[in-house]
Amino acid sequence: MNKPMYSVGDCVEKHCEKCAETRGHVVASITKRGHVSRVSCPQCGTRSPFKSPAAGATSARAGATKTGAPYDWTRTYRIGQTLTHPAYGVGEVTALIEPKKIDVLFQDRLRRLVHSQAQAQPQAQVQP
């Protein structure tokens, strides 16, 4: 489905700050992906950027605090915590395996990840 959802000249609902009300705005420009990027208010003529609510995956990141912070292997996780892995998506910690390994249940399957890997301390101690 790569067809543009909107085209220039279409009407979209948006809140106009100048008019202080939500009204139909005229689409002024479209991104390559077919998302509305700019609209103009037919009432006052103000042009403003438009964030398409259909942006989906990218906008979901804004509310990621509840669904799990990005996976960070330097952190220490606990059972029940959720995290978002860059490749596997959102997962929940189901078990602590070893001091530094966790089992995380992702949408497709369980995966073992490392955690609590604090930045390696330089072990080269200079002997006098």
Ligand SMILES: [Zn+2]
């Ligand atoms: Zn306006």
